Amino acid sequence: MAIQFELLQQEGAARRGRLTTPHAVVETPVFMPVGTQATVKSLTWPEVAGTGARLLLANTYHLYLRPGAETVAALGGLHRFSGWEGGFLTDSGGFQVFSLAGLRQIDDDGVRFQSHQDGSFHRFTPEVAVAVQEQLGADIMMCFDDVAGYDSPPTRFREAMLRSAAWAARCRAAQRTAQALFGIVQGGFDPALRRESAARTVELDLPGYALGGLSVGEPKEVFLETLTYAPALLPAERPRYLMGVGWPEDIVAGVAAGIDLFDCVLPTRLGRTTTAVTSTGRVNLRNARWAQADEPLDAACDCACCQHHSKAYLRHLANTSEILGIRLLTLHNVHFYQRLLQQIRAALEAGRFAAWAADFTSRGVRWAGPPEGAPAARGGPQTP
Amino acid sequence: MAIQFELLQQEGAARRGRLTTPHAVVETPVFMPVGTQATVKSLTWPEVAGTGARLLLANTYHLYLRPGAETVAALGGLHRFSGWEGGFLTDSGGFQVFSLAGLRQIDDDGVRFQSHQDGSFHRFTPEVAVAVQEQLGADIMMCFDDVAGYDSPPTRFREAMLRSAAWAARCRAAQRTAQALFGIVQGGFDPALRRESAARTVELDLPGYALGGLSVGEPKEVFLETLTYAPALLPAERPRYLMGVGWPEDIVAGVAAGIDLFDCVLPTRLGRTTTAVTSTGRVNLRNARWAQADEPLDAACDCACCQHHSKAYLRHLANTSEILGIRLLTLHNVHFYQRLLQQIRAALEAGRFAAWAADFTSRGVRWAGPPEGAPAARGGPQTP
Numbered sequence: 001m002a003i004q005f006e007l008l009q010q011e012g013a014a015r016r017g018r019l020t021t022p023h024a025v026v027e028t029p030v031f032m033p034v035g036t037q038a039t040v041k042s043l044t045w046p047e048v049a050g051t052g053a054r055l056l057l058a059n060t061y062h063l064y065l066r067p068g069a070e071t072v073a074a075l076g077g078l079h080r081f082s083g084w085e086g087g088f089l090t091d092s093g094g095f096q097v098f099s100l101a102g103l104r105q106i107d108d109d110g111v112r113f114q115s116h117q118d119g120s121f122h123r124f125t126p127e128v129a130v131a132v133q134e135q136l137g138a139d140i141m142m143c144f145d146d147v148a149g150y151d152s153p154p155t156r157f158r159e160a161m162l163r164s165a166a167w168a169a170r171c172r173a174a175q176r177t178a179q180a181l182f183g184i185v186q187g188g189f190d191p192a193l194r195r196e197s198a199a200r201t202v203e204l205d206l207p208g209y210a211l212g213g214l215s216v217g218e219p220k221e222v223f224l225e226t227l228t229y230a231p232a233l234l235p236a237e238r239p240r241y242l243m244g245v246g247w248p249e250d251i252v253a254g255v256a257a258g259i260d261l262f263d264c265v266l267p268t269r270l271g272r273t274t275t276a277v278t279s280t281g282r283v284n285l286r287n288a289r290w291a292q293a294d295e296p297l298d299a300a301c302d303c304a305c306c307q308h309h310s311k312a313y314l315r316h317l318a319n320t321s322e323i324l325g326i327r328l329l330t331l332h333n334v335h336f337y338q339r340l341l342q343q344i345r346a347a348l349e350a351g352r353f354a355a356w357a358a359d360f361t362s363r364g365v366r367w368a369g370p371p372e373g374a375p376a377a378r379g380g381p382q383t384p
Numbered sequence: 385m386a387i388q389f390e391l392l393q394q395e396g397a398a399r400r401g402r403l404t405t406p407h408a409v410v411e412t413p414v415f416m417p418v419g420t421q422a423t424v425k426s427l428t429w430p431e432v433a434g435t436g437a438r439l440l441l442a443n444t445y446h447l448y449l450r451p452g453a454e455t456v457a458a459l460g461g462l463h464r465f466s467g468w469e470g471g472f473l474t475d476s477g478g479f480q481v482f483s484l485a486g487l488r489q490i491d492d493d494g495v496r497f498q499s500h501q502d503g504s505f506h507r508f509t510p511e512v513a514v515a516v517q518e519q520l521g522a523d524i525m526m527c528f529d530d531v532a533g534y535d536s537p538p539t540r541f542r543e544a545m546l547r548s549a550a551w552a553a554r555c556r557a558a559q560r561t562a563q564a565l566f567g568i569v570q571g572g573f574d575p576a577l578r579r580e581s582a583a584r585t586v587e588l589d590l591p592g593y594a595l596g597g598l599s600v601g602e603p604k605e606v607f608l609e610t611l612t613y614a615p616a617l618l619p620a621e622r623p624r625y626l627m628g629v630g631w632p633e634d635i636v637a638g639v640a641a642g643i644d645l646f647d648c649v650l651p652t653r654l655g656r657t658t659t660a661v662t663s664t665g666r667v668n669l670r671n672a673r674w675a676q677a678d679e680p681l682d683a684a685c686d687c688a689c690c691q692h693h694s695k696a697y698l699r700h701l702a703n704t705s706e707i708l709g710i711r712l713l714t715l716h717n718v719h720f721y722q723r724l725l726q727q728i729r730a731a732l733e734a735g736r737f738a739a740w741a742a743d744f745t746s747r748g749v750r751w752a753g754p755p756e757g758a759p760a761a762r763g764g765p766q767t768p
Contacts, residue, residue, distance in 0.1 A: 037700070042707040044688075067675060067700045074676055075696050083692050291451060292458055304428075308467050312459050316421070316451045323426040323707055 016348035021139035024087030061096035069135035077137030088138035126170035150217035157188035165200035198233035210241035271330030397642035400732035405523035408471030445480035453519035461521030472522035510554035534601035541572035549584035582617035655714030
């Protein structure tokens with residue numbers, strides 16, 4: 001098998017593990033920064049590695065369009081092309097394609113869609129999604145799935161679930177490489193559908209499983225309720241991946257529910273919109289209150305941004321739309337997420353994750369919610 | 385005196401020197417990267433310092449508007465505010481203000497102008513320009529001058545020259561700090577006017593002098609002709625600064641003519657427009673010919689961009705408008721300019737600058753000119 005997963009420790013449902021891929025030894029629970037275009041937006045690889053990140057998500061849909069999977073393959077695959085020496089996971093393109101409302105038609109065979117870039121027509125099937133991901137050559141690839149939004153009619157959730165299970169079987173049959181192929185469990189917000197999806201997907205005996213179809217517009221309580229039963233539907237000995245999540249509090253909830261892998265565009269996207277995720281909550285650097293704030297962004301943080309610059313300088317960079325501001329806030333945010341997961345892993349190792357999580361919650365810091373807290377913004381779409 | 389300038393070696397008109405400021409020991413001839421908003425666009429200070437740069441230009445006009453000179457002063461001045469530990473030179477704001485065609489009115493007392501940001505009204509006089517630069521606190525500040533464009537009527541060149549000389553005297557009288565105040569010689573493209581300007585300015589006994597009013601739209605041959613006589617009008621024992629210049633070939637010509645300091649937005653601006661300055665000429669990374677070019681941008685370059693990434697990856701980043709592409713090209717370009725000046729200084733030290741420059745020219749590499757070679761683009765406006 002192309003990957004190995006070792007469960008090192010458990011506390012309740014929460015798990016401390018180690019995922020070994022061809023390019024990385026990944027301590028779990030882990031947060032994967034998103035590198036849509038084979039770059040974690042605005043950062044160099046040494047900076048990304050310096051935050052502790054070892055596994056990144058890259059987006060198949062975007063790389064398929066530009067520079068093209070053949071080009072990446074001709075240049076030696078994602079690793080050699082980009083220069084990132086750690087692990088890559090590629091999504092299947094499904095989420096992006098299904099987000100192209102009005103530009104796509106789904107049937108049981110696959111999806112026909114128009115590029116958001118140039119309007120050109122393309123067709124993704126499970127077989128195409130696997131072939132493209134094989135050309136990209138990530139450590140881990142994902143099955144092509146059908147995703148239903150929160151406001152879909154009940155029949156649509158069942159349709160997407162059955163189609164995703166059938167497509168997972170086709171993905172597995174189409175696979176020609178030794179890359180790890182993860183299944184994706186759908187089923188929306190109905191425990192019975194989730195159970196059926198898990199049964200159909202797990203019988204394919206894949207090396208890892210994801211919960212898909214979350215962060216699609218559902219209220220926070222519906223998301224949290226799903227976490228009470230869905231992770232346990234996945235085999236304990238395989239890594240469990242919660243796609244597109246999320247805010248720090250969501251990740252803590254996910255770990256408590258038994259999730260091992262997370263990814264989200266939030267740290268990078270917020271960094272590009274002058275917003276920092278700090279130990280005291282969300283900070284918008286455009287705010288005039290920071291104009292003369294001669295203090296670090298986050299006194300609890302040891303990243304280069306917080307060590308070398310004041311909020312006043314960051315506010316100036318935000319206010320003048322300087323690229324350095326984007327860089328510094330992105331670096332801080334990615335570093336913040338990596339440090340959060342390090343703290344979670346340390347608590348698990350010490351057998352005091354429950355106490356750590358209780359303390360984390362009792363501090364009353366919330367990152368999601370107003371002023372940017374529309375439900376859909378929790379996990380955010382998977383395009384950074 | 386706040387600065388010291390030592391002439392170490394000469395070869396013909398070319399000079400090898402050392403400029404010592406409160407924050408930097410600067411080996412000359414030197415190229416100053418432009419840090420308009422107290423940031424060299426897209427780069428961190430360790431990256432800037434890593435290229436060898438020790439002296440930067442910051443723009444008074446921009447910093448006066450945002451975050452405001454009072455704010456910079458309240459935060460300890462440009463150095464403490466930004467975190468740059470090397471030297472800063474601030475321009476006077478004159479060039480930017482005079483570039484605001486239609487938004488400014490000049491009289492003998494000063495200039496009334498509207499902000500290009502929010503349309504608010506402001507007034508700069510020599511006294512204001514000095515006071516603002518004192519609040520910014522750079523190592524070197526520049527006299528407020530009046531700049532005539534290449535297409536101005538002859539009377540305008542004389543007016544701007546006389547006004548600049550009168551304003552220089554007012555700047556000197558207004559100065560309250562120990563910062564070095566450099567004079568600016570105007571006079572357009574008429575040797576007699578230049579001579580008169582130099583005489584009026586040099587009699588103020590300032591610690592350094594600049595040639596202003598070049599890179600204002602004149603053809604290359606007019607620029608080069610000015611270099612044949614204008615630098616020699618400045619005292620040999622003081623540093624000579626050629627403002628807003630330029631392309632690599634212009635800098636070599638400037639050094640040969642006896643110039644010590646240069647600044648230009650080209651390396652940073654070109655980096656933001658997917659263009660690299662390389663040992664073989666200008667390279668536009670958006671060009672499809674680089675789509676599968678598995679080779680470094682510049683095989684002769686030891687910067688992090690050329691050491692770690694292929695043209696194909698840089699082309700992908702340019703094509704997808706990724707910030708990392710801007711960063712890597714800017715870093716390369718700034719590094720290229722610093723390395724060029726290192727080579728020039730080494731040639732001067734070895735007493736073989738003339739041979740080096742002849743070889744440089746004989747290689748036939750031109751950086752200016754088509755496809756981006758409109759005359760005004762040679763030095764570029766001083767706003768990066």
